Amino acid sequence: TVVPSVVFIIAEKNARATFFESHDGVAPETLLATPETTFIIDESAFIRHIKTVNQSSKTYHLGLINSFQEKDSRLSSTSITYSAQITRHQINANLNDENIDTEFYGLAVPENGQLVDHDLTIEHSHPNCRSWEFFRGVLIEKTKSAFRGKIHVHEGAHGTDAKQTNQSLLLSDDADAFSRPQLEIYADDVKCTHGA
Numbered sequence: 001t002v003v004p005s006v007v008f009i010i011a012e013k014n015a016r017a018t019f020f021e022s023h024d025g026v027a028p029e030t031l032l033a034t035p036e037t038t039f040i041i042d043e044s045a046f047i048r049h050i051k052t053v054n055q056s057s058k059t060y061h062l063g064l065i066n067s068f069q070e071k072d073s074r075l076s077s078t079s080i081t082y083s084a085q086i087t088r089h090q091i092n093a094n095l096n097d098e099n100i101d102t103e104f105y106g107l108a109v110p111e112n113g114q115l116v117d118h119d120l121t122i123e124h125s126h127p128n129c130r131s132w133e134f135f136r137g138v139l140i141e142k143t144k145s146a147f148r149g150k151i152h153v154h155e156g157a158h159g160t161d162a163k164q165t166n167q168s169l170l171l172s173d174d175a176d177a178f179s180r181p182q183l184e185i186y187a188d189d190v191k192c193t194h195g196a
Contacts, residue, residue: 009049030058036063041075047074053082063087083111139175149180150184161192
C-alpha cells in the first residue's frame with residue numbers, strides 16, 4: 001500500500017507560525033509512506049516545523065521537505081525519528097535572497113535493525129545568509145543511521161556562514177553510523193564548517 005501526501009505551507013510577509021507534522025500508526029501490511037512538505041517563506045516571516053515519525057516495522061517512510069526563503073526570513077525544522085523499517089528524510093533548502101537564516105535539526109533513535117537516513121542540500125545563492133545543520137543518532141542492536149549534508153555556496157554568496165554537525169552514539173558493536181559531510185564553495189569571505 002502506498003500512502004502519498006502533499007502539504008504546502010505559505011508564510012506571507014512578517015508571518016509567524018509553528019507547524020507540527022506527525023506520522024504515526026501500526027500497519028498490518030507493508031506500507032510505503034511518501035509525504036512531501038513544501039515551505040514558501042516570504043520576507044521577514046518565521047516558520048518553526050517539527051516532524052515526528054513513529055510507524056510500524058512494516059513501514060517504509062520516504063519523506064521530502066522543500067523550502068524556499070526570501071529576504072530576512074527564518075526557518076527552523078526538526079525531524080525526530082523513533083520507528084519505521086526505513087526512514088529517509090530528504091531536505092532541499094533554497095535561500096533565495098540576502099540575510100536568511102535556515103536551521104535543520106534531526107534526532108534518530110531507531111530500533112530492531114531499522115535505518116534512518118538524512119539527506120540534505122542547502123543552496124546558498126545570495127550574500128550574508130546563515131545555515132545550521134545539527135543531526136544526532138542513538139543506535140543499538142543492528143540499527144543504522146546515514147547522513148549526507150551538502151552545503152553549496154554559489155559564486156557571489158559572500159558572507160555565508162554555514163555550519164554542519166553530525167554526531168552518533170553507538171551503544172552496541174553491531175550498530176552502524178555513516179556520515180558524509182560535503183562543502184562546495186565558489187565564493188570568498190565565507191565561514192563554512194563541518195564535523196562528524
